[in-house]
Structure formats: C-alpha cells, structure tokens
Amino acid sequence: MSSVKIAELSQRSNVPVATIKYYLRLGLLPAGEYTAKNQADYDESHVSRIRLIRSLIQLGRMSIADVTSVLAAVDDESTTIHDAFGVAQDAMVPEQRRDTPEYQKAIAIAQKFVRRHRFKIRSHAAVISMLADALVALSFQASGTLPADAAEAYLDSMVPHIRSQAEFEIANLPADDERSSMVEYTVVGTIGFEIAMNAIRRMALEHYSSKRFGTPAKK
Amino acid sequence: MSSVKIAELSQRSNVPVATIKYYLRLGLLPAGEYTAKNQADYDESHVSRIRLIRSLIQLGRMSIADVTSVLAAVDDESTTIHDAFGVAQDAMVPEQRRDTPEYQKAIAIAQKFVRRHRFKIRSHAAVISMLADALVALSFQASGTLPADAAEAYLDSMVPHIRSQAEFEIANLPADDERSSMVEYTVVGTIGFEIAMNAIRRMALEHYSSKRFGTPAKK
C-alpha cells in the first residue's frame, strides 16, 4: 500500500495543497490515516478521488454543491449503477429560470416527446427540463428561419440514431467489477463520453458545413 | 415599427432593466434610437438580441467575454455561415489547464483521431482540445475498469452515427435567408441542438440502463 503525504498527493493530481485541504474540509475527500495529530497518510484512492472531483468540476462544470451530492451517491452503498446515471445527469443540468410562459410550453413539449418515444425515465429527471431549455432557445431564434415545430420533427428524426448509440454504450459497460469503481466509472463516463461525443459532433458539423458552405480560400 | 421603451424590453425578455443597461454599457446590445438625451426607443431586434445573449450565457454557459466575441462575429458582415460554426463552437469550449503530460498525450490521440476520420476542420479548432480533455478524464477513471484505449475504439465506432446525424443537420439548414439571421440561427442552433441531443442521449442512456441494470421497485 503506497502511502503518500499531502505534498505528493498535490503533485500527482496537479492540485494545490491548499485546495486539497479545502476539499478535505468540505468532506469531498476522506481524511487520511493519522500517524500523529498533525500527520496523515494518503493513498491511491485519494489520488483518484481528487481526479474524480476535478473531472466533475472542470469537465462536468458542476458546482461544489453538485459534486457533493454526486460523491454522496458514489459513497452510498445502496447506489446502483443505474442510480449513478440519474445522479450524474441531474447534477449536470444547470439551474435556470423556469417560471416563464415560454418555458411552460416547452416543458409540455418535452414531456410529450418522452412519452412519444416511450423513454422509461424518472418522471422528474432533470433532462426533461434540459430539453425544454434547449427548445426555448431554439424557438426564440427559429422564428423567421424555421417553422416553430420543425425543430421538434428534426429531433424526432434523430432519436433512432441516438437510441442505438446509447444502447451500444450501455451494452458495453462491464458489470462484473466492484460497485464503487463501477459507479465512479459510470459517473465519469456519463460526463466524459458526452463531452467526447459533442466534440466529435462539432467536428462533423464543421466538416460538412465546410463542404456545403465552403471556405473559398478564407482571408 | 413597434418601438418600445426599456421597461417593456425588460418585460418581454425577462431580464431586469439594470442588466439590460449593463449589456448596453458593454456594447453587447446596440443603443436604441435617441429621441432625447435621456430617452431611447428599442425594437424587435433588441428583444431578439437579448434573447440571443441569454441563450449564449445560460444555455451555452459562455462567459461575457465569449459572448462578446460571438456577437462581434455575428455583427461582422464578412462572417459566413460556415465561420459561425467555428466561432460558436470555439466559444463553447471552456478554458482548462492543459500543461500536464496527460493532456499532451491526449491531444496527440485527439489529433490522430481527426486525421483518421479525415475531418476537415481548422487545425486549431478548440474541439480538438475538448476531445482531449474528455480523454484525460476517461483515462483517469478507466484504469481498472476498461483497457486504456477501449474508449478510443468506442469513439471510433460512434463516428459513422454522428457523421450521418451531422450531415443531415447541415443539409437541413435553409440557406436562402439574409446573412445575419442565418448566422444567428446557426449560433443558437449549434448550442441548442447540442443541448437537445445531449438531453435525448441522456434519456436513452437512462432508458437502457434501466433495462439492463433494472430498478427492482426502487425504495
């Protein structure tokens, strides 16, 4: 068991000592093993926990509060792999103002969307609000460019593609490891693959946009 | 020409007057038409500009600085639809620390990825860094769960799906409108559809995860 002191923990994770102490104080990072009242030993689990925290904050753009709730779920023995998806996803949906009439309309559309495609998800999953938020933004700008519900039809047409992607992604999750590392992987995977897919999608968009709208020897 | 005062502008956009003044001060929102030295009239274009700003900030999670650069591109007559993709995408990639050896390795993998799939994109497109960021996070957590480059193979397998999605998305963009509204739509669309797709993907993940890992009458 390789035990390290806080300085090495800091080096290995690229996180300042002061910040590690901060995470310890908040309980995001479990305390080390005390060898004296001002000495503690840390290990590999602390390194990977710090990396998990940083992934959630930087890649997942979560607040400390959200990280706290995700880690609580990770550490909770009763959290299943399936639960982990929900926890990670909900924490990744940012707070928005949702008291406008436009949003009310959009949430209804989003709920209809879920039913239409028979997605079996928690009825209060934050993704529903997330879809509604996107619809609100699209509807604002679409007027004059696209008919109001073209976006909806367009999204419908994407569903089969996305479904098969997701099905594949779930099917390829190993299921034989210990719970805690599986849950951690699920959380990071939910975030990491989403970012990766977005990056790839953006690459493809730029690629095809270049083909269609060309860049005739840009300035 | 429906001319409105700042109070109505505020109501219509759900943004406080003080905030609108703030955007005016920053130049994100063009000044209204002056009828006196302390009176100005605004119009529909101001309402939609405010909504654009809010979409970029809230949905796109951009900083004011990024919004500034996106709007500058939108207002620049020489910005083509194709340029708009790049501008919107780059502004949506958050700053990260990219001076670690892990990141250096990841960026090489990302560049190889782009070449392998023959994506014709700007060689310094921020998406490349974005993909690298995701790979770093995935590799940290994957150790012990998945072989290091399984993620890479997995992403490769997704590319055809994503390509056809993106191709469809580009093909369905109307191209006959005036430049400025097209560019605006492209910007908002880039963000809005990405969020919407992510939401749908999360729904699908939760759906299939439920099927595979089940929720046997959750507590």
Place this chain on the structure above:
DNA sequence: CATTATAGATAGTTACACTATCTATAATAG
C-alpha cells in the same frame, strides 16, 4: 405639476471557488 421613467456614470453586492496565514506539532537533513 406631481409622479414615474429614463440614460448614463459610478459604486456596491453576491456567489463561488479557492488561497493564504497562523499555530502547534512532527518529520528530516546535516
């Protein structure tokens, strides 16, 4: 003509995520 609503300048606020300092103690290097 009293009230309310500006425009624009300036200053203040809030939230968040750290970061720094301090004290008492312990490891370590010469």
Place this chain on the structure above:
DNA sequence: CTATTATAGATAGTGTAACTATCTATAATG
C-alpha cells in the same frame, strides 16, 4: 540534536465574474 521543512486544522482573505443599486439630470405621463 538542532535547524529547516512539512504538516493538520482553524480562520480569514482574495479574485473574478456577473450583475444590481444608487444617483443626477432630464423627460414623459396622467
């Protein structure tokens, strides 16, 4: 065995970003 360096933990301070509030001089409104 001392001088230096490195803790743990408590407390306070910093920096940034995105607003938000106040103030003055005007102008619109009922």
